[in-house]
Amino acid sequence: MPELTTEIEPLSLVIEIGGMPVRVNTTDSRFIEILQERYAGYIGSISQAAEIEFDVELNAPRSADPDADVRVTQQNGKWTLERGDFRAEWEPARRRGWIRQTANPYSIDAVLRIVHTLVLARQGGFLLHSASAIRNGKAFLFAGVSEAGKTTISRLAPPDVTLLTDEISYVRKQNKGYVAFGTPFTGELAKLGENVSAPVSALYLLAKGPENRIEPIAPAEAARSLLANLLFFAEDEELVQAAFHSAFEFVSRVPVSRLTFVPDARVWELIG
Amino acid sequence: MSRLYLARNPRVAARSLDGEMMIMSGRDSTLFTLNKTATILWQSADGATPLDEIVEQRICAEFEVEPAEALQDAETLARELATHEILEVSEQPIVERRASGDSR
Numbered sequence: 353m354p355e356l357t358t359e360i361e362p363l364s365l366v367i368e369i370g371g372m373p374v375r376v377n378t379t380d381s382r383f384i385e386i387l388q389e390r391y392a393g394y395i396g397s398i399s400q401a402a403e404i405e406f407d408v409e410l411n412a413p414r415s416a417d418p419d420a421d422v423r424v425t426q427q428n429g430k431w432t433l434e435r436g437d438f439r440a441e442w443e444p445a446r447r448r449g450w451i452r453q454t455a456n457p458y459s460i461d462a463v464l465r466i467v468h469t470l471v472l473a474r475q476g477g478f479l480l481h482s483a484s485a486i487r488n489g490k491a492f493l494f495a496g497v498s499e500a501g502k503t504t505i506s507r508l509a510p511p512d513v514t515l516l517t518d519e520i521s522y523v524r525k526q527n528k529g530y531v532a533f534g535t536p537f538t539g540e541l542a543k544l545g546e547n548v549s550a551p552v553s554a555l556y557l558l559a560k561g562p563e564n565r566i567e568p569i570a571p572a573e574a575a576r577s578l579l580a581n582l583l584f585f586a587e588d589e590e591l592v593q594a595a596f597h598s599a600f601e602f603v604s605r606v607p608v609s610r611l612t613f614v615p616d617a618r619v620w621e622l623i624g
Numbered sequence: 625m626s627r628l629y630l631a632r633n634p635r636v637a638a639r640s641l642d643g644e645m646m647i648m649s650g651r652d653s654t655l656f657t658l659n660k661t662a663t664i665l666w667q668s669a670d671g672a673t674p675l676d677e678i679v680e681q682r683i684c685a686e687f688e689v690e691p692a693e694a695l696q697d698a699e700t701l702a703r704e705l706a707t708h709e710i711l712e713v714s715e716q717p718i719v720e721r722r723a724s725g726d727s728r
Contacts, residue, residue: 572644572657579648579655589635589650596637596648603641 366396370468370477370522370533371549375402376460380410383455390457393547394536404442404467407450408460413439424466424585431586433466435459442467465520465537466585473591476525476598479583482555484521484532484545486514487624490553491532493521494611495581500558501613503540508617513624517545520583523552525598530606555602556611556623564619567610574608575600630678630702630711631671631718638666647710656710660686665702669711671718675699 363384364377373396378384388395413434420436431449433440438459442449449467453459469479482495483502494505506518516522516532519539524531530552534545557569557577569577578599586592613619632638635650645658645666658666661683668678679695687694705711712718 570642572641572646575639575641575646576655576657579646584653587652592648592650592653593637595653597639600639600641 364398366398366400366402367391367394367464368396368400368547369394369464369535370472370524372404372468372471373400373402374464374467375405376408377405378408378410380455383408383410386455386457387460390461391536391544393534393544403447403471405448406440406442406463407448409450409452410455411452412454413437413452422462422466422585424470424587426586426588431470433463435462438463442470444470461537465583468522469583470586470591472522472524473584473586473594473598476594476601477523477530478595478598478602479535479537480521480523480578481519481581481583482521483518483539484516485509486516486532486546486548486550487512489550490624491516491550492553492623493523493532493555494558495521495555495577496558497581501560501615502558504560504615505558505613505619506539506541508615508619510617510620513620514546514548515541515543516548518543523602524549525601526551528605530602552606555606555608557608559610559612560615561612562614564613564622565611566622567612569608569610571603571608574603578603578608626715627674627676628699628702629671629674629714629717630665630669631714632666632669633709633712636710649709651709654708656708661698662701662705665698665705665711671712675702 362377364375366373366375418436422435425432429445431442438453440451440463451463472478482493483506484493503518506515516534518541520537522533522535531549532552533549534547536544584595637648639646645663647656664682679698683694684691702713706713
């Protein structure tokens with residue numbers, strides 16, 4: 353008797369950002385292609401062990417408000433991540449979760465950013481609204497709000513500079529210092545960062561001005577500016593406290609300065 | 625007039641850097657930078673020392689200000705910090721209340 357049903361083969365791929373492999377399972381080959389294109393350069397080996405595994409269900413989330421802001425809450429060891437365009441759950445103890453979204457790269461991108469912020473917060477690291485780049489084996493972060501010049505300074509980088517991102521930097525605490533990793537999270541440059549890493553040498557707070565100059569800033573202002581640029585979504589007192597103390601730890605170990613620049617390539621003469 | 629007692633909210637994160645006290649709400653991640661007087665209140669808010677003693681010993685000793693006026697300003701400031709859930713303000717010593725399990 354012929355079989356009336358066929359089992360759909362699950363498909364998966366591993367997205368490795370910041371050295372953390374995340375496996376994504378789906379039954380939709382077109383969605384896999386979307387992810388392969390979106391995360392080119394960040395696709396890990398399919399056989400490698402993942403730190404987190406997500407099953408993606410390609411259905412529109414049953415949200416009352418499709419434009420609802422992101423909400424990240426935790427209860428009994430289970431995180432719930434919600435926005436108008438997705439809903440996800442993740443249990444760190446089981447290293448597993450699921451995402452309900454339509455077949456688009458933006459929803460899973462938001463989920464990955466959130467999950468990375470949650471993991472990093474417990475480890476003393478963070479995602480930061482900043483461009484970052486490697487020169488002479490050292491990583492430099494350029495933080496600022498929208499229009500501060502993150503994309504501009506990335507665009508002006510000379511050929512010997514390796515861009516890690518023009519929008520969201522990935523900072524991991526390692527030993528007594530910090531390491532910046534490339535990310536696929538892009539800004540206006542719309543160019544994925546290189547998937548490499550280097551020790552963080554300095555954080556510059558960007559400001560546009562009439563000349564290029566670097567000025568030291570007081571530690572308190574450095575901490576305040578760093579906190580203002582952290583990506584953090586969780587409504588969780590313990591993690592908020594961890595992120596707060598991580599910012600102070602960072603400014604006690606990494607030089608923070610204000611980089612005022614005119615938008616031309618000479619600014620890079622001051623970096624590295 | 626009843627005495628007031630202040631206690632730090634243990635659910636906020638606080639750090640002092642270069643004499644500047646920064647506090648982040650654990651509830652909504654709002655960052656507060658305290659001025660000098662608010663920093664004194666925060667540092668002195670042990671739940672047991674009455675506000676008038678804090679004002680007399682710490683604020684009047686540091687700033688040239690009349691005790692009555694300083695106490696009034698300090699109470700206003702303490703209540704404002706309480707609205708942001710940075711401090712708890714009570715007419716009873718808070719250490720004793722917390723020890724007895726009363727969470728009012």
